[in-house]
Amino acid sequence: MGEAIAPWRLVLEKAIKRNKEVTHSKYIQLATVTAQGYPANRTVVFRGFLENTNYLQMVTDKRSQKYEDLKINPVAEVCWYFTKTREQFRIRGTVIIVEEWVNDSNVGQEEIGLYSEARQKAWENLSDNGKEQFFWPTPGKQREKKWDWGDWKSEIINPPANFCLLLLQPLWVDHLQLRGNPQNRYIYSLKEGVWEWQEVNP
Numbered sequence: 250m251g252e253a254i255a256p257w258r259l260v261l262e263k264a265i266k267r268n269k270e271v272t273h274s275k276y277i278q279l280a281t282v283t284a285q286g287y288p289a290n291r292t293v294v295f296r297g298f299l300e301n302t303n304y305l306q307m308v309t310d311k312r313s314q315k316y317e318d319l320k321i322n323p324v325a326e327v328c329w330y331f332t333k334t335r336e337q338f339r340i341r342g343t344v345i346i347v348e349e350w351v352n353d354s355n356v357g358q359e360e361i362g363l364y365s366e367a368r369q370k371a372w373e374n375l376s377d378n379g380k381e382q383f384f385w386p387t388p389g390k391q392r393e394k395k396w397d398w399g400d401w402k403s404e405i406i407n408p409p410a411n412f413c414l415l416l417l418q419p420l421w422v423d424h425l426q427l428r429g430n431p432q433n434r435y436i437y438s439l440k441e442g443v444w445e446w447q448e449v450n451p
């Protein structure tokens with residue numbers, strides 16, 4: 250594998266760096282489409298780029314609604330606003346779900362190995378509190394009076410079966426800079442494997 254760094258990626262990484270001290274800069278909004286065709290949007294943590302690619306990493310629970318949405322329709326858009334530098338990135342693409350087994354006909358054997366390693370690494374990088382949530386009762390189900398804490402232990406080395414790494418493969422990026430009058434806006438799109446970009450009206 251090994252993908253050239255996309256032009257928008259350099260701009261995004263600069264924004265990440267310049268907003269580093271703003272704790273909420275790592276939270277992004279991930280929108281999916283439900284089976285009924287509704288948009289569904291929620292906050293998740295950005296877990297860095299997958300090595301040698303432009304893919305955005307996120308983690309989630311297989312028992313969550315977003316997993317169901319993505320299984321049926323893998324399209325998604327991330328919206329990311331950086332408050333210090335006042336710029337927004339909208340990153341649209343398709344999501345590869347990496348679980349214990351990767352069931353995706355578009356993913357080759359070599360990639361499956363790399364993705365599984367990345368899933369393991371993502372698990373190891375989670376805090377104890379983050380890990381523990383994967384042992385809680387099913388998200389979104391009616392809460393029982395007696396809370397079942399599951400059998401989580403900090404020594405658990407391997408991710409549980411419900412732990413998923415999500416890889417967003419960007420196809421289109423919209424970068425809006427509010428700073429300046431007029432504002433600046435750039436659209437990047439992937440055409441036959443090559444990133445094209447143009448400046449557009451804000």
Ligand SMILES: Cc1cc2nc3c(=O)[nH]c(=O)nc-3n(C[C@H](O)[C@H](O)[C@H](O)COP(=O)(O)O)c2cc1C
Nearest residue numbers: 276289291292293294308309310313314315316389
């Ligand atoms: C600050 C913040 C960070 C969050 N990070 C994650 C995350 O990394 N992964 C995740 O699955 N849910 C995360 N959540 C919870 C989701 O926003 C959402 O409530 C949950 O995943 C269920 O969404 P779903 O039913 O649409 O799948 C986070 C919520 C907040 C407020």
